[in-house]
Amino acid sequence: MNKTITIDGKIVPFTDGQTIMDAALGAQVYIPHLCHNPEFKPHGSCKLCVVSVNGRNMTSCTMPAAEDMVVANNTPELNDDRKVLVQMLFVEGNHICPACEASGNCQLQAAAYYLNMLSPHFTHFYPPREVDASHPDVFLDLNRCILCELCVRASREVDGKNVFGISGRGIHAHLVVNAASGRLGDTNLVVTDRAAHVCPTGAILIKRQGYRIPIGQRTFDRKKISEVQMESTEEGKPDHE
Amino acid sequence: MNEKRKIRVATCSLAGCFGCHMSLLDIDEKLFDLLEMIEFDRTPFTDIKHCGACDIGIVEGGVSNAENAHVLKEFRDNCKILVAIGACAINGNVPALRNNIDLWDCFQEVYLYEGGLEGNQIPNDPELPLPFDKVYPVYEVVKVDYFLPGCPPSADTIWKFLTDLIEGREPKLSYEMLRYD
Numbered sequence: 001m002n003k004t005i006t007i008d009g010k011i012v013p014f015t016d017g018q019t020i021m022d023a024a025l026g027a028q029v030y031i032p033h034l035c036h037n038p039e040f041k042p043h044g045s046c047k048l049c050v051v052s053v054n055g056r057n058m059t060s061c062t063m064p065a066a067e068d069m070v071v072a073n074n075t076p077e078l079n080d081d082r083k084v085l086v087q088m089l090f091v092e093g094n095h096i097c098p099a100c101e102a103s104g105n106c107q108l109q110a111a112a113y114y115l116n117m118l119s120p121h122f123t124h125f126y127p128p129r130e131v132d133a134s135h136p137d138v139f140l141d142l143n144r145c146i147l148c149e150l151c152v153r154a155s156r157e158v159d160g161k162n163v164f165g166i167s168g169r170g171i172h173a174h175l176v177v178n179a180a181s182g183r184l185g186d187t188n189l190v191v192t193d194r195a196a197h198v199c200p201t202g203a204i205l206i207k208r209q210g211y212r213i214p215i216g217q218r219t220f221d222r223k224k225i226s227e228v229q230m231e232s233t234e235e236g237k238p239d240h241e
Numbered sequence: 242m243n244e245k246r247k248i249r250v251a252t253c254s255l256a257g258c259f260g261c262h263m264s265l266l267d268i269d270e271k272l273f274d275l276l277e278m279i280e281f282d283r284t285p286f287t288d289i290k291h292c293g294a295c296d297i298g299i300v301e302g303g304v305s306n307a308e309n310a311h312v313l314k315e316f317r318d319n320c321k322i323l324v325a326i327g328a329c330a331i332n333g334n335v336p337a338l339r340n341n342i343d344l345w346d347c348f349q350e351v352y353l354y355e356g357g358l359e360g361n362q363i364p365n366d367p368e369l370p371l372p373f374d375k376v377y378p379v380y381e382v383v384k385v386d387y388f389l390p391g392c393p394p395s396a397d398t399i400w401k402f403l404t405d406l407i408e409g410r411e412p413k414l415s416y417e418m419l420r421y422d
Contacts, residue, residue, distance in 0.1 A: 090332070097421035098328055098392035099335050104422065113419050119331050119388040123381055126333075128341040224416060 005069040007031075007051075020060035020071060021049055025233045030226035031073050032082050032114065034089075034107055034200055035148035036061040038233065040157065043149055046089075048082050048111065083115040090120040092171070093127060094143040095201075101210035102202030104218025108146060109201075110225035129174060134185030137207050138196050145175045145203035155195035163189045175203070248407050249295045251282040251320060255309040256336045256376055257302025259285070260393045261327040267396035278407050295320045297406060300385075303333040304377040308370035317383040322406065326399075328392040328421060330379045337376040344374055387412060391420050 004011050005020065007029050014023035024031050025038060034046040042061040049060045052072040060071070072078065089095075089108060097103045129142040147166060152175075155163040163184075167176040179186035189196065191206060199205075215221065219228060254262060262285060268275065279297075283289040292298065292312075298320030304310055317323055328334035339347060352363045379385055389402050389412075398418040405412040 094337070095332070095421075096328075096334055096338065099338070100422075109421060112421070113416060116414075116419065118390060118414075118419075119325070119380060119385075120378075121380075124332065124337075124378065126337065126340040126375065 003065075003067050005065050005067075005071055007071040008073050008075075014065040018065050020051060020053070020058075020063050020065050020069070023065045024060065024073070025230075028230050028234065029073070030230055031060050032079075032111055032225075033061060033229075034111060034146060035150065037150055037198065040150065040153045043153070045147055045149065047085055050078065050081065052078065079115055082111075083117050084121075086112045086115055086117055087119075087121045089146050090117075091122040091124045093125075093145065095120075100144065100202040101205050102144075104213070104215065104221055106202055106220075107200035107225060110220040110228070113220065114225050125171070132177065132184050133207075134183040135187075135189065135207075136185070137191035138184060138189060139205055139207055140175070140177075140184055141203055141205070142175055144201045146201055147173060147175070148200060150198045150200065151175070151195045151204055154198040155189070155193065158194040159189075161188055161193065161195070163187045163193075163195055248279045248297065249282050249293075250279045250284070250297045250299065251292045251295045251316060252284040252286075252299040253292075253301070253312055253316060254285060255300060255302035255313060255330070255379070256305035257327065257329050259301070261301035261391075262286075264391075264393035264396055265399050268400045269396070271400055275403070278404075292316050292319045296322065298323045299326050300324065300330050300379050301327050303329045303336055304373065304379060304382050305336060306370040306372045310373075310382060313379060313383055322386045323383065324387045324389060324402075324406075325379045325385045326389045326394060328390065329376075331388055331390055332378050333376040334392060340375040344372060389414075392422055394418075394420070 004013050005023060006012065007024055010029060012023050012027040012029060019042060021031060021033065021036055031049045031051060033049040035043040036049060044059050044062045047059060050057050051060045053063060053069055086108065090112065097109055103109060127143050132140040149166060152164045152166065155161050162178055165176050165178055166173055168174050176182065177184050177187060196204060196206065252262065266272065281287050282295045283292040292315045298316040300313060300316060300323065304313060325331050329336060333340065348363050353361045391398060398414060401414065401418060402412045
């Protein structure tokens with residue numbers, strides 16, 4: 001355990017097989033991310049965790065750490081790129097935060113706050129996907145889905161159910177429900193499944209739970225996403241195998 | 242005689258709810274301080290009908306009909322700095338939830354099918370501005386210089402933003418002041 005990389009000048013130890021993200025999380029160094037969750041295999045879709053490794057940009061969640069890598073992470077240039085990525089996610093969906101139950105607990109919103117996003121900048125798509133409220137306890141608003149596939153991974157790997165998938169190409173890619181009818185109510189998903197709780201945005205919500213937490217006490221009201229995600233790493237000590 | 246020329250400010254509400262204006266009024270007694278520094282041109286607070294030459298124009302609400310677009314263009318033409326304030330001006334917000342419903346269906350639902358209406362007809366007087374197919378953020382219609390997010394932005398946020406702007410500083414919001422909800 002004496003191999004190290006440096007991230008923004010800080011010496012960070014790693015073990016063979018760990019990614020740059022694994023090493024960073026272990027050393028309490030925050031690299032912005034949305035689709036990465038240490039409980040699951042890396043995905044590499046959100047691109048927020050791109051860092052500069054020896055001068056080349058790479059996704060830290062998929063790039064294995066190697067001895068003597070020099071990583072730049074918290075730089076104005078990389079954070080500006082990350083802000084543009086978040087702006088792209090905002091205009092691709094209908095992120096009407098004032099009317100969303102996830103507001104204050106949403107990682108997409110919190111990442112946008114962290115990156116000081118003042119406007120979505122680009123032309124809005126206003127996608128027309130329908131809400132699926134067929135399940136008794138869980139509902140889907142696919143206009144808020146950022147295609148991180150955490151629900152897909154959680155359902156397959158933890159719940160052993162394979163309830164969700166991604167279908168379609170390009171801008172038409174969207175979350176689908178693996179039932180003949182395509183309706184969530186016709187799957188064996190139950191409200192206690194990991195997949196029902198892993199969504200970083202307001203795309204998968206539990207019914208009759210909205211607006212229970214007073215404003216001021218929600219996850220990201222007082223703490224930045226950087227602080228919250230570092231705390232959860234420290235407590236949970238997720239395995240990085 | 243040497244009194245400094247006051248900063249001239251215009252405000253308007255397009256497809257807004259006037260909540261951003263109410264939040265501006267929420268600076269309470271600081272309104273007296275504000276009026277030491279600025280004077281209002283066209284705004285819902287004055288009786289001025291058209292926007293004249295201004296230093297700062299503040300626009301609340303998205304663009305949902307032809308009159309909104311005319312007012313917005315007048316603000317852009319006359320204001321050195323144009324500010325989009327609130328979620329509606331920035332992304333269309335809740336009014337933009339109509340963007341996925343056919344406009345004609347909306348009109349029929351409200352003016353023809355709704356119960357209790359007599360002599361049902363869809364309003365067609367030329368006095369009335371025609372609605373657009375969609376609700377647009379203001380920056381998709383004209384160039385916007387600054388964005389002040391929130392639904393609405395808090396009074397403290399508005400105060401910080403306005404005093405920065407009036408005193409010639411680049412507006413800067415702390416983490417606590419940046420909210421979309």
